[in-house]
Amino acid sequence: MSDAGAESLGALPVGERGRVVGFDLPPEHRQRLLEMGLTIGAEFEVVRFAPLGDPLEIKVRGYMLSLRKREAAGVRIVRI
Amino acid sequence: MRAAAPAREVARHVAIAGNPNCGKSTIFNTLTGLRQKVGNYPGVTVEKKTGRFFGSHGEPMELLDLPGSYSLQVRSPDEAVARDVLLGRQADVPRPDVIICVVDASNLERNLYLVAQMLELQIPAVVALNMADVAEKNGVVIDLMGLREKLGVPVIPMVATKGVGFIELRQAVSRSPLPPPAICAQMPIVLEREVMALARSLQVAPEVARGEALLLLTLHDQALEEVAHHERPVIVATLEAQKRLRLAGFDPLSAPVEARYEWIGEVCGAALHKGSVLDAHSITDRLDAVLTHRVWGWLAFLGMMTLMFFCIFTVAQTPMDWLDGACTAFAGWVGAHLPESDVRSLLTDGVIAGVGRVVVFLPQILILYFFLGILEDTGYMARAAFIMDRLMSRVGLHGKSFIPMLSSFACAIPGIMATRTIENRKDRLVTILVAPLMSCSARLPVYALMIAVLIPGASGLAKAGIMLCMYLIGIIAAFAMAWFFKTRILKGETPMLLLEMPPYRMPAFRGVAIRMWERAGLFLRRAGTVILALSILLWALATYPKPADEHASPAEALAHSVAGRMGHLIEPAIAPLGYDWKIGIGLIGSFAAREVFVSTMSIVYNVETKGKEDIEPLRDTMIAEKRADGSPVFTPLVCIGLMVFYVLAMQCISTVAIVRRETNSWRWPLVQIAYMTLLAWIGAFIVYQGGRLLGFQ
Numbered sequence: 212m213s214d215a216g217a218e219s220l221g222a223l224p225v226g227e228r229g230r231v232v233g234f235d236l237p238p239e240h241r242q243r244l245l246e247m248g249l250t251i252g253a254e255f256e257v258v259r260f261a262p263l264g265d266p267l268e269i270k271v272r273g274y275m276l277s278l279r280k281r282e283a284a285g286v287r288i289v290r291i
Numbered sequence: 292m293r294a295a296a297p298a299r300e301v302a303r304h305v306a307i308a309g310n311p312n313c314g315k316s317t318i319f320n321t322l323t324g325l326r327q328k329v330g331n332y333p334g335v336t337v338e339k340k341t342g343r344f345f346g347s348h349g350e351p352m353e354l355l356d357l358p359g360s361y362s363l364q365v366r367s368p369d370e371a372v373a374r375d376v377l378l379g380r381q382a383d384v385p386r387p388d389v390i391i392c393v394v395d396a397s398n399l400e401r402n403l404y405l406v407a408q409m410l411e412l413q414i415p416a417v418v419a420l421n422m423a424d425v426a427e428k429n430g431v432v433i434d435l436m437g438l439r440e441k442l443g444v445p446v447i448p449m450v451a452t453k454g455v456g457f458i459e460l461r462q463a464v465s466r467s468p469l470p471p472p473a474i475c476a477q478m479p480i481v482l483e484r485e486v487m488a489l490a491r492s493l494q495v496a497p498e499v500a501r502g503e504a505l506l507l508l509t510l511h512d513q514a515l516e517e518v519a520h521h522e523r524p525v526i527v528a529t530l531e532a533q534k535r536l537r538l539a540g541f542d543p544l545s546a547p548v549e550a551r552y553e554w555i556g557e558v559c560g561a562a563l564h565k566g567s568v569l570d571a572h573s574i575t576d577r578l579d580a581v582l583t584h585r586v587w588g589w590l591a592f593l594g595m596m597t598l599m600f601f602c603i604f605t606v607a608q609t610p611m612d613w614l615d616g617a618c619t620a621f622a623g624w625v626g627a628h629l630p631e632s633d634v635r636s637l638l639t640d641g642v643i644a645g646v647g648r649v650v651v652f653l654p655q656i657l658i659l660y661f662f663l664g665i666l667e668d669t670g671y672m673a674r675a676a677f678i679m680d681r682l683m684s685r686v687g688l689h690g691k692s693f694i695p696m697l698s699s700f701a702c703a704i705p706g707i708m709a710t711r712t713i714e715n716r717k718d719r720l721v722t723i724l725v726a727p728l729m730s731c732s733a734r735l736p737v738y739a740l741m742i743a744v745l746i747p748g749a750s751g752l753a754k755a756g757i758m759l760c761m762y763l764i765g766i767i768a769a770f771a772m773a774w775f776f777k778t779r780i781l782k783g784e785t786p787m788l789l790l791e792m793p794p795y796r797m798p799a800f801r802g803v804a805i806r807m808w809e810r811a812g813l814f815l816r817r818a819g820t821v822i823l824a825l826s827i828l829l830w831a832l833a834t835y836p837k838p839a840d841e842h843a844s845p846a847e848a849l850a851h852s853v854a855g856r857m858g859h860l861i862e863p864a865i866a867p868l869g870y871d872w873k874i875g876i877g878l879i880g881s882f883a884a885r886e887v888f889v890s891t892m893s894i895v896y897n898v899e900t901k902g903k904e905d906i907e908p909l910r911d912t913m914i915a916e917k918r919a920d921g922s923p924v925f926t927p928l929v930c931i932g933l934m935v936f937y938v939l940a941m942q943c944i945s946t947v948a949i950v951r952r953e954t955n956s957w958r959w960p961l962v963q964i965a966y967m968t969l970l971a972w973i974g975a976f977i978v979y980q981g982g983r984l985l986g987f988q
Contacts, residue, residue, distance in 0.1 A: 238544045239511040240787050245548040246362045247789055248401045262585040263681035266690075266788055272400040275575075275792035277677050279684070282787055 218290070220257075220269070221283035228256045229288035236285035244286065248272040254291065301343075302350035304385050305464055308373060308409065309393030310402050311359035312670070312793040314421040316802050317451040318393055318460075319356045329809045332381060337372045337711065339384075346465030347458070355384060361401075363408045363502075364509055366714040374506070377412055378499050380520060386414070386499075389464050393419045396426035396433060396448070397794075400552075400559055406442070407476050407551040412502040415469040416444045419460055423448040425794075430565065437562035443474035452799065471498070476554035481539050482508075482546055485532040492528055493521070508532060508543050575670075575794040582674050592678055595671070596697070599662045603701055603732065607654040614654070618647030637830060645826020646819070649884065649945075652702065655732050656814055659701040660807045663694070663709075668798035673790055680788060686770050687777030689713075689788045692722040696769065699729035700762075703946045705810070707953055715786040721776045723953060724963055727946050728769040730762045730938060736886045737937045743910045745930040757934075765938045768970065825883045825944050832857075833880070833894070846897040854879055868936070868975040869929040871918065878936075883944045885937055928982040932975040940971035 217232050231253050234241045248271055249255070255271040268277040309315040320327075323342025330339045340356035357376060358369035365371040372381065379386030392409050394402035409416055418438075426433060439446045445463040449456030478486065486508060490500035507529045510518070515526055533543045581587045622639040629635040666672045676690030683689055691713050699706030706726045713719040730738075742749055742757050749757075777783070831853075838851040849855050858875035865875055873895045880891035889909070896912045916924040941947070941964045950960040982988075 238542065239514075242364065242509070242511070242544045242548060243366070243787065243789055245545055245552070246364065246404060247791075248404070248552065250549055250552045259579070259583060261677050261681060262583060262588050263678075265681050265684075266677065266790070268583075268677070268792055272398075274398045274401055275794075277673075277788070277790045277792055279680070279788050282789075 217287040220286035233287040301353040303388040306387035307391045308357040313395040410472040410475040413498040432564040441558040476551040610654040641830030664803035670793040686774040699726040703727040717781040717783040725769040730765040869979040932978040936975040941967035
């Protein structure tokens, strides 16, 4: 999978869908995201942001996961 | 090899494992009923829940409830226990004969991740496919035969909340023989070779070697350095294997995870059919649109917190009065039936009064646990953390620290116990250190007395206003200190937040009731041990040595006692705060528990009180109390300063004991006592001296 045209998860608005193509995160953070099912190739949808704008909630593998924008910025994605 | 167990009274040791929110506790509760035991694992403070149940032929089995976890690659002490039990490392628990892996059928893919790891451990497993009804309603069709075939272990569809599937589950667990799983996720061949090589070098039972090696290989550098279970050469070998894998183009931390999800993809592809997908989370979505809304979300949140505190402070009042009355009556009865002696005084003033003072808080603690249980069960807790995370991250903590701090408004002890879900050790420590700054219910009697002295006959509104200020001072101090610790002493990045937002569910009242029952037991046990011992100690300090004159008044006797002398001793230190040695005795008495201040002051000023409610005589005596120069002792500044002192000071021996246990050292409770005492002194100093500079009294 090419990274060309990849954006970060943190930049997506609510309602957008995307697919994970890579990570710019320290290994242990990457591992945790992977274990929660956000693997390369996984599709997700941005569901909502918290009232103060951070963290955000995504739907991945049929469940809801919330993470901070800081980590989301390190998840490279393509829109679908 | 498995340690040769002494003649076992149970046929099988069964462990129940699963992700948080998969319905694991409901299955545990239904299987064991009230045949449960709650204890602790040695050395750590993770709760150990076990229970008895009977197999399909009536054979007794021991069921161990493992803490809910997402992965065996552990991040919190809770998860570490789950891993250690499954690897047979936990000293007091035999390696389980069978694991019941509970999975949420409506969230199968991610739930299967832990199952994938379990299957690698070579322990016979049974998969309990819980919430089969929810999955069906969501339009998910699961091909059971296909799933069994792909997983290679028995799969039991269940609806635990409705009691469906338990007969089949018992049968599956009782089946004999129960072979270890034959299937698990295939690792890339390069990785598999390293795993096997490392496994051979490990000094562990052959059946766990592969699982153990895989876990080691997937640890990041820092975690590897902290591994204590293996010899140094093993760590070095692991680091070298990781280096070789990286050179071969495999990230040792990610490759196994990706291999497992690939396998899960195959399993789900074959066994999971998403039919006409109805909106899976429609009710949850609609509720979240309100409960995490930027306006309504806050209102709902504030409303819920208000309701909780309203119940804690008002609904609990009646049973608290009963308990208080019962204690007073019991002390009176003992007093009437024993001759005047030290023993009588020890029983009535020391034991019954001391333990009673703590036991009266039981209703509040039960109500707190009722609410926390409901909030947790319904899934709202995750939303509270979601809403609060931004604020908490400002001081370097995360949303999960919010619940312990909230609980600490009722009592710091459950609050500190609730920090166990915080993964990062430093964050957990910071949360523990600041939690007692939140005004707990034990401070209420002190606030009530001091407000009465400050403004006799204050209106309800004025009282509430002053109270609220005290709560705010505590909150601000807690956040400021959290920031201070996080940026100066326990430096660390703001931790990562990964929070599952489970669908809203009806709470399991039975489970909530069981938890309340357990908490009550733990609380009363503590009251019967630590508090009892300290009450006796405190009584002795306030009683001995006795004055030579037998007809000395209680106040003179107290002045003559060790406690009285200590009051004199600390007078120079508290004089800048405007306190005399009599208040000093009150402060010393409150070291064990804040609310003791009220009863100590009654003794100091020789006031007869009937129960806690009746503070008027004491109030009037305190207002009339004069210094040597004739000026009143309890000026407004002294009253406010005292309240601020009580907001900030660490005066609770039970909290000290629990912090010692939770942090496993005396270092942190001592740090906590030191910094909070200093903070309290500075706070009271600023109020008193600052107020005087501004011309107040």
